[in-house]
Amino acid sequence: MGQSRNLQNFFGISLTILVIAQTAHCQVLSTDNNAVSLKAFQTLWNSNKGSLIASPFSLRTMMAMLMAGARGNTREQIKSVMNFPADEEKLFTTYQEYIHQLNSPSEVKTEVASRIFLKDGYLVQENFQNILKHYFQSPLQQISFDKPKKAAEEINNFVSSKTNHRIQKIVDSSDLTNQTRMVLVNTLYFKGAWENPFPTTSTRRMPFFLDETRNVTVDMMRLETYYRAVDIKQLDCKAVLIPYQKTKKEEDTFQMVILLPNKKSGLASLEKGLTDFGLVDQVFNVRPRNIELRMPRFNIESSLELIEPLKQMGITDVFDENKSDLGGIPTVSKATTKEDKKENQLYVSKVVQKAFLTVDEAGSEAGAATLSVVFVPLSIGPPVEEVITVNRPFLGFIRDARTKTILFTFKKTD
Ligand SMILES: *[C@@H]1O[C@H](CO)[C@@H](O)[C@H](O)[C@H]1NC(C)=O
Ligand SMILES: *[C@@H]1O[C@H](CO)[C@@H](O)[C@H](O)[C@H]1NC(C)=O
């Protein structure tokens, strides 16, 4: 990892995809948010020991879309596990407004895109289609799943175009069978520069401890500036808040929060202990102090199959070909008779999320120009009150300060 490589802005991407299939017996398939984020992420932590990045926001958005087509117990399970309010109209309007906000031009670039791929020659209930189009900005695209290779290519092209080509492939032709009726895709793209970039000249090769004894060498960035940081005794960790560029009106936009265990091998107990984000909230309110922060440059990339974690959380019926009730979607062939319609049962056969996160010193060339302005030589700054070195496995999340929504959660273990 040479110092000379082109700097990229920090960015994150998430992509969730949901495949709806038809059963074989017919011819053919905010605080609330954060509580769910935590639950979802804990389920994932438990089943993945290594580094991990996920977007609970993207998953929850997809579940809201799915709920719009679900009925009966299938709908109740999604609603209760995802903590969706009783007033659905209000939920959908909230999504509509927030998606609009995320897609508006801003200092930090975020973009949410969704699309429904529907089998050629099939019809979707108008109400379902209208909800997705109106509130989630998800247009419908007809696609021929009978040609799985071409269908996978079309879906992957959409995904690639919406993720700045960082994620090129989400489905394989083998994921699409002649029972596939519909594929829902949701992408979330995030690109932001730090409010205070790390000077590239300060980056040094330093050890990162995998556990009490083993270490690897990483590129450790370094910056002395005013940060909010607190000790959280109950979790035996420190929380540090690293802000992204503010708006022109000096309003906060996005923030990264790092949860750093005090012990080199403290990650596992932190994961277990973190049952309530309320414990972390204090970091948003403390007085910023002059801190020297050392943090590695890093990349995390994950591809997560989400059906099992969702089942563990309590959403089961929608994945069961015999119990699933997606009666609000029906994708019936234009040619289908009444008898066939009765047998049409849809269920979700695959949920995958791919996510990608890269963190480095500053940003693009434009961002680099500000480096000399913000750099304060150590000798004339106020005394450093604390040195925080992120040199052991840690947790983190990226949060929208305006809505307190957590967009990404991650852990870095190596
Ligand atoms: C669907 O595919 C399976 C196996 O790939 C095949 O056995 C079956 O006949 C196909 N069904 C239809 C309706 O084409
Ligand atoms: C890091 O590990 C190497 C062996 O791989 C060891 O020689 C070195 O002392 C370790 N560094 C620290 C700071 O513990």
Ligand SMILES: *[C@@H]1O[C@H](CO)[C@@H](O)[C@H](O)[C@H]1NC(C)=O
């Ligand atoms: C659904 O029902 C069919 C027929 O009774 C059975 O063969 C199949 O195993 C059931 N599937 C599940 C997931 O229980």
